[in-house]
Amino acid sequence: MNQYTDEIEKINYYKQRIIKNLSQNGIFPDNLIVEERLKDIDTALAILQYIPYSESEMFDTDKFNEDFQRIYDDLLILYKLAYQICIKDFEQVKTYAETHLLQLEDLARKYEYKTKFEIDSTYLGNTIFFQANGFDIRQENGIAVIELGKIEVNNASKLACMFQANNIEDNQVVFSFDGNNCSPYSYNKDFFTVNGDIKMQSYSYNLPDDLVNNTEFEMAIDNFIPNANNKYVIYGGNNMIYSTLGSFRTFYEKQKDTPISLTGGGKIIFYVINGSFISFNFSKQPVKTNFNGTKIDHLNNHHKIVIEYYGDFTFDYVTDGKVYAVREIGIMKDNKLYYPNNDTISDFLIEEYTEGNKTTYDDVTVTISDLYLDTPLKIGMIAIKELVTLDGILDGID
Structure with a gap:
């Protein structure tokens, strides 16, 4: 028969008391004796079973102290279970759910993109x-x-x-x-x-320190005049990757010869620009990737890498391309080019496509x-x- 979690905690509590009591009386607390005595205890009830006093009875200090000890033990179990359920179990379920909701979001975004692409192609x-x-x-x-x-x-x-x-x-x-x-x-x-090919020209840009974390910021490059008729793709976070869980991004910089360590769960995303290969070394098998094995040969000029992980996870990579954490579509406003997010990154690669x-x-x-x-x-x-x-x-x- 299945037992509630609080009953399991009470069984452990009563076992310890029974073992202690037997030892104090010189009896070896073997499992048969302990289990026999546990049969007489209803673990569905609270540890404190209060027995009221009549007005004529003398105050029993030992009983009073014992009742408060039992209240303390009941509360200790309840707080322990509350922490386990509300903090640990909840966070694990939340992490698992959010990680896999990302898959559904990606799938929905993919079909939204495909629908728009075909409608635009056919009618617009x-x-x-x-x-x-x-x-x-x-x-x-x-x-x-x-x-x-x-x-x-x-x-x-x-x-x-x-x-x-x-x-x-x-x-x-x-x-x-x-x-x-x-x-x-x-x-x-x-x-x-x-x-x-569509004509493309690239520009590098380093954001001044006082502008990092702005909601959006201008790509103010010397001798660069953006054109509203052109298309701008902005890669940000050179030599960085980011891990996403829900709508939150956490950026990690890749140090030379040092793996990147993460915990919890989520998706690792980054882009390899103008590389021919990338090889990986994982501490354990990822939950999911958008590639097979541990090496990709013949990369696209702009290749997106996605690695889904859960729990403690460490990985390293080697590539002959340049790695950037994010890719965004530049926004034109008042004849100026803006990066649309407030990501904590400062170095960018801007690709300008001219029709x-x-x-x-x-x-x-x-x-x-x-x-x-x-x-x-x-x-x-x-x-x-x-x-x-x-x-x-x-x-x-x-």
């Missing part, structure tokens, strides 16, 4: 080509080729190809950009990625196959939408 992207009639169609042997002509798009942007026609399935349609093929977006959510370099495709076509010869081709709409956002810049980091 820049329309660079749209035609609803007057198509230039060449049709022969069940295949139709529609010439769309020349288009000019931003480097590294993504193109969503839209097609609508009566009695035509999406799997019959292929868009071609100078010989590079792409299916309609509505078929398998496919994009065509434009060649080239404007263009790629031209001279021969853009749509090919429709498996047409019925006796069915007229009725095209409702052909469109190409261009997605040029910071989401594209950050692809592959997380």
Whole structure:
């Protein structure tokens, strides 16, 4: 039969009293004797079982002192249990819950991002080509080729190809950009990625000591004029990592040849910039990581590392890249660039992405196959939408 925690504490209390009493009377306190005497005690009741006095009885000092000792023992057990439940057990449950709530938050954020990405791509992207009639169609042997002509798009942007026609399935349609093929977006959510890179320039910045812990602060770099049309990604905390539990961030600086030690539980997060590899040494197996094993080869240029841990945890790493603790999107306000948080860090890497370099495709076509010869081709709409956002810049980091 299961017992309450306070009953277990009372059993231990009574055992000690029984053992002490037997020893004082010269009896060896073996387990059988102790267990036999415990059977007569109701551990569900308080240690103090008060027996009232009548007015005619003489005051019993020994009984009075014994009652107060029993009250003290009852309170001692209650305070011990209150500390165990309210402090230790509660903190353990809280730590465990918050650690795993982070997983749910990350998952929710991922699907929120994915939903927004697809909605933006399909409906809010820049329309660079749209035609609803007057198509230039060449049709022969069940295949139709529609010439769309020349288009000019931003480097590294993504193109969503839209097609609508009566009695035509999406799997019959292929868009071609100078010989590079792409299916309609509505078929398998496919994009065509434009060649080239978005122009990027990086800047280093050290925050003055009197500005650390401000709610937000300006990236006031000499000879640096931010442009509201550009995108700014800010990495902060060089040679640092942070551990997060709920909404709280705790930063740790990595000392040379010295592992980082943590306790409690949470997620370790940091970024490796322009590295080719990173290898780890863990004091124990992490609860979860966003990589396999203890080494990552062929890192992305901006590679996010996530390590979930619980309890006492020590780890070390070696990499040929630069490590930063956080990554934020810079905020433009009054033609000035701001870091959005009040993190206790002072050194930053700012990456400025400039849109404007263009790629031209001279021969853009749509090919429709498996047409019925006796069915007229009725095209409702052909469109190409261009997605040029910071989401594209950050692809592959997380």
